Amino acid sequence: MTLSIIIPTFNEAAVIGRLVQYLLLHSSEGTEILVADGGSTDMTQRIATASGAKVVNCACKGRAPQMNKAASGATGNVLYFLHADTFPPVQFEKQIKGAVENGFGSGCFRLQFDDPHWFLSLNAWFTRFDLDAVRFGDQSLFVKKELFELAGGFDEKLILLEDQEIITRLRKQQPFVVLPQAVVTSARKYKEVGVYTLQTGYFLIYTLYRMGVSQRRLVQVYRWLLTK
Numbered sequence: 545m546t547l548s549i550i551i552p553t554f555n556e557a558a559v560i561g562r563l564v565q566y567l568l569l570h571s572s573e574g575t576e577i578l579v580a581d582g583g584s585t586d587m588t589q590r591i592a593t594a595s596g597a598k599v600v601n602c603a604c605k606g607r608a609p610q611m612n613k614a615a616s617g618a619t620g621n622v623l624y625f626l627h628a629d630t631f632p633p634v635q636f637e638k639q640i641k642g643a644v645e646n647g648f649g650s651g652c653f654r655l656q657f658d659d660p661h662w663f664l665s666l667n668a669w670f671t672r673f674d675l676d677a678v679r680f681g682d683q684s685l686f687v688k689k690e691l692f693e694l695a696g697g698f699d700e701k702l703i704l705l706e707d708q709e710i711i712t713r714l715r716k717q718q719p720f721v722v723l724p725q726a727v728v729t730s731a732r733k734y735k736e737v738g739v740y741t742l743q744t745g746y747f748l749i750y751t752l753y754r755m756g757v758s759q760r761r762l763v764q765v766y767r768w769l770l771t772k
Contacts, residue, residue, distance in 0.1 A: 545641050547575045548620030552610040556628040557587040563628060564595035571637050580614035582606065608698035608706040615692060623692055625685045629730035632684060639723055640686045649718025650687035659731035663739050674722050681707030682729045691717055704762050705753050737770060745769035
């Protein structure tokens with residue numbers, strides 16, 4: 545069993561080098577690290593390459609098309625999608641492979657923020673439950689490549705919530721699992737926008753998404769939120 549780690553990026557020079565080095569330190573020799581870049585204008589690509597990752601240049605910017613592009617050329621039979629500002633637990637590879645060996649086709653880890661704010665800790669606590677309402681890309685996602693292809697990959701029509709949408713389809717094919725360990729993700733957006741404001745905005749976007757509101761409108765809400 546081999547693992548391909550796929551990291552979608554756009555101007556992530558501040559964090560990508562440290563993440564790639566961390567992943568190399570805690571993964572086996574056969575694991576590949578693919579940085580799916582959407583046309584960064586900073587040093588993201590150069591730093592990723594220098595750190596030991598393979599950069600996949602993506603003509604279409606957006607997490608869904610970037611991750612699909614990298615997945616199409618991945619050599620591993622298990623894909624692991626990870627955000628550039630998120631660090632998985634030290635034994636992430638062993639835990640992912642163990643879950644697949646135990647019959648799970650896909651899954652994720654629990655979430656932890658790199659900030660001790662009580663409200664963020666409360667939000668993270670809920671990620672232990674196997675509910676789609678608390679499943680988001682920051683928790684990372686592993687999936688057998690054959691299952692990913694069977695499901696049709698990420699929906700490239702989605703600009704937001706593409707990570708949550710695919711889980712619904714993956715569950716229909718094979719069992720999904722939330723592993724008991726946690727990834728540690730950056731709280732930078734919460735610090736920039738405000739903890740309560742951003743979380744309320746995320747809840748609003750999710751609610752509108754479940755109501756069938758168009759992606760165009762969701763993006764408008766998201767952009768308005770980030771300028772608050």
